[in-house]
Amino acid sequence: MFNLHKLINQPKKTMIKRLIYIFILTLIFASCKNDKKADGDFSTEFNVPDSVIYEGDLEISESAMDEIVQNISSPVEMAALIKSLGVPFSKDYLATTDYIDNYDTNFKKALGLGIFGADLGYLNMYNKTGSVIDYISAIKTLADGIRVGQFFDFTTLKRLATNNQNLDSLMYISVQNFNQMDRYLRENNRSNLSSLIVAGVWIEGMYLVGEVARKSPSAELSEKIGEQKIILSNLMILLNNYEKDPKFKELIEDLEEIQKLFKNVIITYEKGEPEAVEEDGMLVIKQNDKQFIEISDEIRNKIINKTADVRNKIIQL
Amino acid sequence: MKYRYILFALFAIFLFGYSLKTNAQSGQELVDICNIIADDATYLKDFQVKLDAAKPGEEKPSSRFSVVLSKNTIYRFSICNSKDYPGKAIVQLYDNNRLLGSNYIVATGKNYPSFDFQCQSTGVYHIFIDFKEGEQGLAVALLSFVKKF
Numbered sequence: 001m002f003n004l005h006k007l008i009n010q011p012k013k014t015m016i017k018r019l020i021y022i023f024i025l026t027l028i029f030a031s032c033k034n035d036k037k038a039d040g041d042f043s044t045e046f047n048v049p050d051s052v053i054y055e056g057d058l059e060i061s062e063s064a065m066d067e068i069v070q071n072i073s074s075p076v077e078m079a080a081l082i083k084s085l086g087v088p089f090s091k092d093y094l095a096t097t098d099y100i101d102n103y104d105t106n107f108k109k110a111l112g113l114g115i116f117g118a119d120l121g122y123l124n125m126y127n128k129t130g131s132v133i134d135y136i137s138a139i140k141t142l143a144d145g146i147r148v149g150q151f152f153d154f155t156t157l158k159r160l161a162t163n164n165q166n167l168d169s170l171m172y173i174s175v176q177n178f179n180q181m182d183r184y185l186r187e188n189n190r191s192n193l194s195s196l197i198v199a200g201v202w203i204e205g206m207y208l209v210g211e212v213a214r215k216s217p218s219a220e221l222s223e224k225i226g227e228q229k230i231i232l233s234n235l236m237i238l239l240n241n242y243e244k245d246p247k248f249k250e251l252i253e254d255l256e257e258i259q260k261l262f263k264n265v266i267i268t269y270e271k272g273e274p275e276a277v278e279e280d281g282m283l284v285i286k287q288n289d290k291q292f293i294e295i296s297d298e299i300r301n302k303i304i305n306k307t308a309d310v311r312n313k314i315i316q317l
Numbered sequence: 318m319k320y321r322y323i324l325f326a327l328f329a330i331f332l333f334g335y336s337l338k339t340n341a342q343s344g345q346e347l348v349d350i351c352n353i354i355a356d357d358a359t360y361l362k363d364f365q366v367k368l369d370a371a372k373p374g375e376e377k378p379s380s381r382f383s384v385v386l387s388k389n390t391i392y393r394f395s396i397c398n399s400k401d402y403p404g405k406a407i408v409q410l411y412d413n414n415r416l417l418g419s420n421y422i423v424a425t426g427k428n429y430p431s432f433d434f435q436c437q438s439t440g441v442y443h444i445f446i447d448f449k450e451g452e453q454g455l456a457v458a459l460l461s462f463v464k465k466f
Contacts, residue, residue: 283432285418
């Protein structure tokens with residue numbers, strides 16, 4: 001195919017000249033391509049055609065949504081708290097993946113993604129890899145449904161779970177995949193779905209803590225529930241942006257019921273002076289503030305019950 | 318003759334494309350490196366920042382991120398700079414109105430690859446990232462969970 005003999009026999013000057021031109025053009029082309037790739041980490045990598053871009057009026061612009069508080073709800077932290085209290089694992093707390101087909105709208109899919117994401121965090125924290133596959137399969141289905149499945153590394157997660165190996169990687173990849181989905185949605189005018197995922201994670205995390213507190217009450221869990229007053233108010237800022245959408249409005253009204261109960265939780269502060277110390281070569285910043293959370297058993301129980309109602313309404317579909 | 322040039326061009330694209338690709342450090346690679354630096358802490362979020370060099374007479378460009386952190390929790394902030402840019406990232410952590418700490422201690426001039434934050438109050442915190450002396454830079458700050466206390 002590539003006749004070297006013929007190439008060598010053509011006038012050398014012309015051939016070398018042409019090859020140099022091609023070489024230079026190729027260099028320019030290759031370097032331009034690479035620049036785009038290096039920058040591409042901060043822009044959209046996948047140009048997925050989308051019919052679910054939110055086109056309603058927004059209280060906060062899509063660009064400003066990027067500045068909205070992140071890490072509002074973390075499946076890792078909720079699950080870590082439960083585990084640190086020595087509470088045994090219970091599969092009964094988890095949302096069933098049996099009716100995944102019932103999540104048939106983008107609204108339900110995004111909320112479901114958050115709920116199953118929180119459950120996956122709980123399973124990972126307790127190293128329950130046997131059940132993980134059901135949840136990563138459900139997450140993959142829902143993520144594909146809202147066209148962010150490309151960010152969920154199902155194959156790797158399944159391999160890690162099946163082989164019961166490198167459980168830290170399982171947690172790392174799954175949390176990172178959720179962050180990538182969230183980032184992609186926010187960068188592509190689909191913050192409405194991103195907000196729903198965040199809401200789903202919060203609702204399920206709150207439900208898990210509530211159910212554990214119901215069976216094994218403790219001061220730590222009561223305080224954790226009480227401090228959600230601050231987190232819910234940030235979540236409501238996100239959701240209120242889409243209140244003109246009837247489905248969002250209904251969810252907001254349900255969460256407002258919980259927010260009303262939180263009005264009885266009193267949070268006070270005592271400011272201290274932060275200090276930076278070096279401990280074993282590691283820089284440690286101590287905040288030295290004090291935060292007091294007052295929540296009665298009655299209010300705690302009402303919050304737990306209301307949260308369970310809201311969550312069960314979502315998963316029963 | 319034309320096919321020879323096309324073949325040559327394709328070969329050159331492959332060669333140079335591959336060699337440049339393997340050298341340039343991506344944001345994802347930095348996140349993976351940072352996760353190693355974070356050691357046994359559990360990854361929560363990453364903040365990727367790419368900033369131009371400060372223009373003469375202007376303030377250093379910086380990026381801001383807001384996060385919710387929880388009471389009685391130790392968080393770790395790990396910082397990784399891209400080798401493709403000169404800038405070294407400075408990460409500063411603020412509550413609503415004051416600086417709580419940074420990976421760069423002005424008094425000693427020491428730059429730490431990570432720092433732990435003992436959070437004693439649930440709320441919104443702000444992370445500001447810029448580059449030392451306003452140099453151009455690409456970096457990742459990784460937030461991870463160490464433990465409850």
